[in-house]
Amino acid sequence: MNLATLLRNQAATQPDRIALRAGEQTLTWAEWDARTDAAAHGLAALGLPATGGHAARVAIALPNTVEFAVALTAVLRAGLIAVPCNPGLTPRELRHVLADSGAQALLATPDLLAGVAGAVPHELSALPTAAAAGELPASADEQVAVLLYTSGTEGAPKGAMLPHRALLANHRQLGAVEPPLLGAADTVLLALPLFHAYGLNTGLGSVLWHGATGVLVPDFDPAGTAGAIAAHGVTVVVGVPQMFLAWSTLPDVRERLASVRLAVCGAAALEPAAATRFAQLTGITVQVGYGLTETAPVLAATVAAPSAKPGSIGRPLPGVELRLVNAAGEDVWRGGSALLDDDDDDDPDLAVPDSPGTDPGELVVRGENLFLGYWPDGRGGPDADGWWPTRDVAYADGDGDLFLVDRLGELILVSGFNVYPAEVEQVLLAHPGVAQAAVLSAPHPLTGQQVRAIVVPAPRAELTEAELAAHCARNLARFKCPARIEFAPELPLSVIGKVRKSLLRE
Template sequence: MGDLTDDPARDPVGAAARRRPDSPALIAGDTVLTWADLDERVDRAARRLAAGTAPGDRVAILLGNTVEFAAAYFGALRAGRVAVPLNPGYTADEVTFALADSGAARVVAEEAVLGRLRLGEDVAVPSHALAEGGPELAAGGPAAADLAVLLYTSGTSGRPKGAMLTHRALEANHEQLQRIDPPVVGADDVVLLAIPFFHAYGLNTGLGAVAHHGACGVLVDRFEAAATLGLIRQHAVTTVIGVPSMYAAWSREESPDFGTVRTAVCGAAPLDSADSARFTAVTGRSIMIGYGLTEAAPVLTTTAVSDREKVGSIGRPLPGVSLLLRSADGGVLWRDGAVSEALADDVEIDFSDVDGTDPGEIVVRGDNLFSGYWPDGRDGPDADGWWGTGDIAYADAGGDLVLVDRIGELILVNGFNVYPAEIERVLDGHPGVAEAAVIAVPDPQTGQAPYAYVVPALDPPPTPAELQVHCAAHLARFKLPTGIELVGELPHSAIGKVRKGDLR
């Protein structure tokens, strides 16, 4: 345990409060907190969460984009506990799994949520109780290599996995982004924080960046296009951290005013080119694209280091991030903006579909990478620090990366990970279902959405409406299929695997 004052990365709020005590930190409705105000709230929360727990204990946080979330999150980090942000919209089954898997010693939420979870008094912490404080914190603080955050992300097994991010990984991503010229976020920026904080993008690229720079964040707990445009005007927002559905919604508003905005960033899911063009036409602002994953804290590439006006690209690796494209047989197709030695040696490559390299898996290395999945660090970076993302991309003729597809079956709903296996597991649990298969379909509001094909096991079969009710009892709203189609059989390969390509 080191001294927090020696390394502001491990206590960004405290560092910001020392540098800019009277500058605005967070705006939530009519509430404006300075960095000194927020530092005091974080201190009380840290003491409350430390009472009766030990360094490294997990603290689950089920709150929206509120001041209380910020106090709980930064308080847990200051106390040397591990923050576990969870979606407040999760069903009881999903929350119960995450709490049991993480072994959470404390759960911070609104009283109504805590009541539904039926937790013991020693575990449940109502959000208003964070202000009560507690005994003084022990001397010292967490080390840079200590685990800071456990972020649950859907896995191919159908159950979420906890990505382990250290204090060093969180800070490394800020330092990497800070090396971009001009920077994406600076101390004088006012940042719209509308991405949920239980998502790595909203948590670290949004809230974490505001604290790192001592900037000002405008909290948005529920996104509405017209309301957020009002906040942008009212608070002279200069930086917007968004996802595709937000930009699509803004572009359809009458005369959206982005006059004060100097930087508009889009991540978490691919941005439709038509939505991008419409947004630029009505606002006069281009959108900077970023690509990343929860496991990378989260940003890996951005058009900010290549061509900020380019549409369809995810840009190039951040300074400090090494990236290569790997073929299915393990060969290196491209490395950090240069065609690999293998290509230079006249290896035959098919360029018929792309103007650059062949598509390959994105493999990365950097200090921002996670330490593997909870609890034992499995499936993390290899001995040399490299980690395969499971995403497929190619490098175009200009050296910019273009995202093609996912190796797995991941569905991106408003940037949130949804794996078909999880939905299929729920559907298969219904007594009237013999077999189910879920694929991604385009959705104008969310980018993608799950769509299910079900083979009934009963006669008469369950209705699609009945199956939707069954799913709603076990899955968060954003994971629900937009349609359920009853079919006589599913197409299978010779080894019995469902041929989802035929369904598409």
């Protein structure tokens, strides 16, 4: 079973129902399945060789189009490995992904192909097609389905190997949440980039899993996307903070988003004040999800909690086990559960403890949705017992709701005291004159490190360093206050809105 099998099953049960919309273009389930078959046999006819014990890799560098969706399912049906790539990469960046993955073929626009000419044996501006000529190879659950390169916020992108098992497991885990989140009658906005785990599996994968309808949006703009939601009666929105912030600026946002019944925000933190404002403007409560590329991607969500709390990422999904581990390697909290009871499990009871809350600890997770490790040898993957450290720091309150603190590698030590950049950023963002903020460490001869803040002022705001310093002093302990506050016109962001702090450090 894989995403391409799901497509075949949907085509058999509802062949004439629209599966995908992209502008004026539509594709029924039967049409999607037929195009996938022709392209899968076309790819098989290329004779792409397996290398290093892995099936051949096919890179896909396309925007959110019908062609991307067909290419993905065709590669999987042909028993090959898909390598989704950001079509906005520079030729240098794309060459790195192609070389690192050992891709044998690249499907991209002619302009993009011209920029990396000669990088792969097969340069495709359109999918090859062929009539069926024998059976296509079956894919094992543990075979790599997609090789997804991380956004590179902390260095050169690495390829996370996600097997078919992980992609489908995440849908089973989400499907165990009550009441059900999605169904076949839903229409899902696919505005997140499909080359990212969030857009690919939580977005497009949910359409395949549930037999829903997907509305593909290649380029996000608030008015145009809100118009598409209204025109197609979109009921489910899967987004990132920038999308909800942008929609909040539209004067008629309540009317345009009237059909939406479920809105989920992930990939980066949505400030509680922004979520409240969006709810006031639209009547829609934004649910928050947390996950990583390596976990296919969702680990926790507010939909898994009895009630959403401002700033919380909710609780682990059914089937996700989670621990918070302190610097000494000791568990300070355990939560979640396996989706199915396993009598052989050494520690089956991971119930939320009765406590007033915990100190922060690193999130360490286990579940069927975890990746196999990083390309090509599986380094950095789950340990022998299936546990994988996320490098994200969080704490749990007395109800078992989780709150992210920061990335482990971004902790700042000022005279031995821990400073979490996210806490300082939240204080800065609470100032009405601040639109964006990023906090980094900077060396200091006496304290070892000091706090450095880079701030993007809100439009027409007249900010001074002294004003922000005073604001921080009122809301933070002295050792947490930025020693340096710098102003910038913008911050470098990844495609899903995370600040690329490695570029800021440079």
